[in-house]
Amino acid sequence: MLLAMIKFFEYQFVQNAFIASVLLSILIGLVGSYIVARRLVFLSGGITHASFGGVGIAWYLGLNPIAGAAVFAVLTALGLEVLTQNKKLREDSAIGMLWSFGMAIGIFFVFLTPGYAPNLMSYLFGDILTISSTDVWLLVALSIITLIFYAVFYHAILFYAFDPNYAKTQHLPVVFINIILKIIIALVIVFSIRAVGIILLISLLTIPANVANLFTNKFTKIISFSFLVSMISLIVGIIFSYWFNVPTGATVVLTLIILYLIARLIISIRNSTRLTKA
Amino acid sequence: MNEIKLVSVKNVTAGYDNKVVLTNVSLDIYANNFIGIIGPNGGGKTTFLRLLTGEIKPFSGSISFKNDMSIGYLPQASQIDKKFPISVTEVVLSGLIGKQGLFGRYGKNEKQLALEYLKIAGIENLGKKNIGELSGGQLQRTLLCRALISQPQLLILDEPNTYVDNKFEGELYELLNKLNQKMAIVIVSHDLGTITSYVKTIACINKTLFYHESNQITSEQLASYNCPIQVIAHGPIPHTVLLEHNHKH
Ligand SMILES: Nc1ncnc2c1ncn2[C@@H]1O[C@H](COP(=O)(O)OP(=O)(O)OP(=O)(O)O)[C@@H](O)[C@H]1O
């Protein structure tokens, strides 16, 4: 058993998976908290699924599917801003359109590509054990950029997120903050695809911040708490993928749901003991 | 007059999505002004304030501001998300965002300042609370603190008396009187009887703006400004502000 454990940690791909889950959790903590606080869950779901269009085209052309996904994710995020400007189209409708548009493009090109596509499954359901060293370096870069952005502009981000209209009356460059944050969201989504897959990614963006929000209302604490929650779920995901050969995404989601239920239970026990004390 | 002109609105037409709400509006706002805005529902009062805060841009005409002018704004029904994870103190601090800017840091001094404003609003014990836990009136007071904390040159209040109790409403008007020595104030209210005893001048907004250079206004004048508003006086009014003419209705 011990020997198996030691051997497990000696594999390069296992090490990559662990490093990636730490970095991903940092990103999920920062970005997921913002997404949940600003109610951008549906928007993030749209960006996630639309990025499949990029996967499909890159697949067809023999390019790196994650690079294709990145292009589509960023274009979708920016496209939504353009489409909903002047309120010509309501945001949720615009999201619905781009969501299915991206998926349609993806399916179209996957079917145009000759041959069987077994690896495609890993983009849909996630396989954290396939993360390469290059992916890890890209994650390091994105994590550093995002951390610096949050550290430097923390209050501007918080106050903008709370009330964009007021921030605008105070001449805060709201367009700049919004666009940078949307691009970061899009890139974090793309980097999470490898780990949990397109279909289940939304849970990683939502559940950790919601677990955290049960215990605290302070934004900084929500960020660090959801980092922990996401970390736990990804590690459970790695272990189950390795030993039982199930897709990482499913394991991560089930772990997150269980953590959420435990958190709810703790809260309700705490509340009922408070009531009986009083 | 050596009064400083803060805002100059000239022949402005404005609205939403090509729907015109205000036409041909002109008004100059000076540093010592205390303007009460009245008018019927849907007349365009909030739209006018949004022009002043820069939230919307005019279709035509021009609005010019004094250099480095700062604005504090209390929105009418703000679109604030009460589930947002932010504390009362943080909301008040967010009023400093214009001064502190993109890179702003909020340390001891700023938090002390926020506390002082919470005291003024009588909610100093709520600083740590999340905004989701506040009553309507407590939230209104919090947002008032946010508008005041930057000590703006122009304070814009859209129906600040909604949600708050009578006692605080009275305190608020006294406070505004004092603040007016340092800043211009523009306030929207449907409570004509009360505001006219505090404001210096009145603007009636109904599709356009009529400026009335006094705080005393008659029903006839209101009618001539095309401002069909009901004048109800609550309780004893400090001094007669509404000149009653012989009327026949
Ligand atoms: N965001 C918006 N989009 C489109 N039309 C709007 C918007 N806000 C207001 N309007 C329209 O503009 C007109 C003026 O609205 P405004 O809110 O300025 O009135 P108001 O004088 O403040 O009224 P109230 O006394 O009810 O606060 C109304 O007919 C309203 O329907």
Ligand SMILES: [Mg+2]
């Ligand atoms: Mg209004």
